Amino acid sequence: MAVRRAKKRTSTDRNRGESGEQNEMSTELHDLFLEELADIHNAEQQLTKALPKLAKAAQNPELREAFETHLEETQNHISRLEQVAKSLGESIKRKKCAAMEGLVEEGEEIIDELEDSAALDAGLILAAQKVEHYEIASYGGLRAWAQLMGHDEAVDLLQETLDEEKLADEKLNQIAENAANQEARQE
Ligand SMILES: [Fe+2]
Ligand SMILES: [Fe+2]
Numbered sequence: 001m002a003v004r005r006a007k008k009r010t011s012t013d014r015n016r017g018e019s020g021e022q023n024e025m026s027t028e029l030h031d032l033f034l035e036e037l038a039d040i041h042n043a044e045q046q047l048t049k050a051l052p053k054l055a056k057a058a059q060n061p062e063l064r065e066a067f068e069t070h071l072e073e074t075q076n077h078i079s080r081l082e083q084v085a086k087s088l089g090e091s092i093k094r095k096k097c098a099a100m101e102g103l104v105e106e107g108e109e110i111i112d113e114l115e116d117s118a119a120l121d122a123g124l125i126l127a128a129q130k131v132e133h134y135e136i137a138s139y140g141g142l143r144a145w146a147q148l149m150g151h152d153e154a155v156d157l158l159q160e161t162l163d164e165e166k167l168a169d170e171k172l173n174q175i176a177e178n179a180a181n182q183e184a185r186q187e
Contacts, residue, residue: 026149033145034085038093040138041081043100047074047131050104054128057111060121063175067128070168077161084146087153103131125176132169139165 048071055067085092107127114120139162146154 029145029149033142033149034090034093035095036138036142036145037081037085038095039097040135040142041078041092042095043097043135043138044074044078044081046097046100046104048078050107053111054107054124058121058124060175060179062178063121063124066168066171066175070128073164073168077164080157080161084142084154084157087157088151099134100131103127103134106130121179122176125172129169129172132165132172135165136162136169 051067051071051074055064055071058064058067082092107124110120110123110127114123117123139158143155143158143162146158
């Protein structure tokens with residue numbers, strides 16, 4: 001995008017004036033919004049396949065339950081994204097989220113490498129928190145853009161999911177703290 005912004009202005013560009021620029025900006029932002037919507041939609045889909053694996057690997061029952069609960073929430077996140085697209089009269093494009101692919105791979109590595117380790121849960125929590133932070137960034141950005149473009153229904157839907165992602169992240173913090181405290185008491 002930086003390249004595009006740096007392009008030389010032609011006289012038609014100049015004549016088009018400010019409102020023309022605003023139109024161009026809103027069309028481009030609209031397209032970018034749809035791209036990112038497709039990206040996070042695919043990320044959530046990948047996550048529905050990864051979360052059962054994380055739940056299965058978790059040693060702590062509280063952690064396992066958190067993964068299972070978040071799987072249900074994730075399914076809602078997918079349908080909410082479809083509602084967002086619908087509220088704009090659009091549908092969700094096909095796209096592969098490369099970031100989620102990498103994050104899921106890291107989670108799988110942890111499961112393989114820490115299989116018999118006492119640090120397995122700690123590793124799973126970190127892997128899941130990386131995912132949550134990626135999602136929080138995406139939903140935060142999308143929500144801000146929806147607001148900028150005046151798509152109120154989309155703002156509400158994205159906010160709902162953003163709140164759930166933040167809660168999921170806090171829950172993981174809590175579980176990590178509880179586990180650390182328990183261990184300290186046992187020593
Ligand atoms: Fe999600
Ligand atoms: Fe999530």
